[in-house]
Amino acid sequence: MAGFGARLRNLFGTVRTIDEDTWDDLEAAMIGADFGPDITESMLADLREKVDRYSTTDSRDLQRMLREDVEERLAGFDPTLKLTDRPAVVLIVGVNGVGKTTTIGKFAKFVGNYGRSVVVGAADTFRAAAVEQVATWAERAGAAVVRPQHPGQDPASVAYQTVEYAQRTGTEIVLIDTAGRLHTKGGLMDELGKVKRVVEKLAPIAEVLLVLDATTGQNGVMQAQAFIESAGVTGLVITKLDGSAKGGFVLRVQDETGIPIKLIGQGERIQDLTGFTPNVFAQGLVG
Ligand code: GDP
Numbered sequence: 306m307a308g309f310g311a312r313l314r315n316l317f318g319t320v321r322t323i324d325e326d327t328w329d330d331l332e333a334a335m336i337g338a339d340f341g342p343d344i345t346e347s348m349l350a351d352l353r354e355k356v357d358r359y360s361t362t363d364s365r366d367l368q369r370m371l372r373e374d375v376e377e378r379l380a381g382f383d384p385t386l387k388l389t390d391r392p393a394v395v396l397i398v399g400v401n402g403v404g405k406t407t408t409i410g411k412f413a414k415f416v417g418n419y420g421r422s423v424v425v426g427a428a429d430t431f432r433a434a435a436v437e438q439v440a441t442w443a444e445r446a447g448a449a450v451v452r453p454q455h456p457g458q459d460p461a462s463v464a465y466q467t468v469e470y471a472q473r474t475g476t477e478i479v480l481i482d483t484a485g486r487l488h489t490k491g492g493l494m495d496e497l498g499k500v501k502r503v504v505e506k507l508a509p510i511a512e513v514l515l516v517l518d519a520t521t522g523q524n525g526v527m528q529a530q531a532f533i534e535s536a537g538v539t540g541l542v543i544t545k546l547d548g549s550a551k552g553g554f555v556l557r558v559q560d561e562t563g564i565p566i567k568l569i570g571q572g573e574r575i576q577d578l579t580g581f582t583p584n585v586f587a588q589g590l591v592g
C-alpha cells in the first residue's frame with residue numbers, strides 16, 4: 306500500500322487547491338493501486354459531483370470524501386466470520402502459493418487468542434512437504450494437527466478424521482488445509498466437492514475461505530475462477546497486502562466476485578492476520 310499512500314500524501318499532504326492536475330493525479334494513483342477502471346471512473350465521478358455540490362477547493366475535503374467513499378463501498382459486504390457451530394469447520398481453498406497454509410497458521414493463532422481450541426487438518430496430501438509445513442504452523446499456533454496416516458491418503462478421509470477428532474475432544478474450530486493444484490482443475494474441484502460431502506456427514510461446513518494474493522491482483526482472481534464457480538466460497542482472505550501497492554484490489558475484488566472479504570494477511574509472521582474492518586481499512590488506505 307506504500308505506493309498509493311505516498312502518492313496520496315503528495316496529493317493531500319500539503320494544503321492544495323483542487324484543480325485538473327489533482328484529478329489527473331488521483332486517477333493515476335487509483336489505477337496504479339488496482340482499483341480498476343470501472344471503480345476508478347465511478348468514484349471519480351462521484352467525488353467530482355460532491356466537490357461541486359459543496360463548492361470546496363480544499364484537497365483535505367477531497368481526501369475525506371475519498372475515505373468515506375471507500376468505506377461506503379466496503380460496507381456493502383458483511384465481513385463477519387460465522388464460527389458459531391461446534392465444531393466450526395473452515396475449509397481454506399485457493400491456487401498454489403497464495404498463502405493458504407500460512408493463513409491457517411495465523412488463523413489458528415488469531416482464534417486461539419480468543420481462547421478457542423483449534424485443530425488443523427493436513428488435507429493437502431498432494432505434496433508431501435505440505436503436511437510438514439502446516440504441522441509446523443499448527444504447532445507454533447498451539448493448535449492440534451491431524452495428519453494423513455500414509456502418504457497421499459485421500460484428502461476427504463483426512464478431513465473426516467479431523468472433524469472426528471474435534472468432536473471426540475470437544476475442539477471448537479477445525480481448519481482444513483487443501484491442495485491448490487492437481488493434474489486438472491476439474492480433478493481439484495471434484496476433490497474439494499468430495500471433502501465437503503464427507504465432512505458434512507459429520508458436521509456442517511461453517512466457512513469456505515478463498516485465499517487471494519493481492520500482489521497478483523486481477524490475474525489471481527482469474528486463476529481462482531474455478532473455486533468461485535464451484536467451491537461454494539463464503540468469504541475471501543486477501544494476503545500479501547503488506548508492501549503491496551495494490552490496496553485498491555480490496556474494493557475491486559468484492560465488487561467483482563460479490564463475496565465478502567473476511568480476513569486480511571499483512572505479512573509472514575504469525576500475528577500478521579486481522580479481521581476485515583472497512584473503516585480501519587479505508588483509514589489505512591486513504592489516510
Ligand atoms: P499456499 O501454497 O497457498 O499454501 O501458500 P503458502 O502459505 O505456502 O505461502 C506461500 C508464500 O507466501 C510463503 O512464502 C509465505 O510466507 C508467503 N505469504 C503468505 N501470506 C503472506 C502475507 O500476508 N504477506 C507476505 N508478505 N507473504 C505472505
Ligand code: GDP
Pocket residue numbers: 459461462463465466499502503
Ligand atoms: P463418496 O465418494 O461421495 O461416495 O464418499 P464416500 O462416502 O465413499 O467417502 C469418500 C472417502 O471419504 C472415503 O474413501 C474415505 O477416505 C472418506 N470417508 C468417508 N467416510 C469415512 C469414515 O467414516 N471414516 C474415514 N476415516 N473416512 C471416511
Ligand code: MG
Pocket residue numbers: 405406407429435482
Ligand atoms: Mg499450502
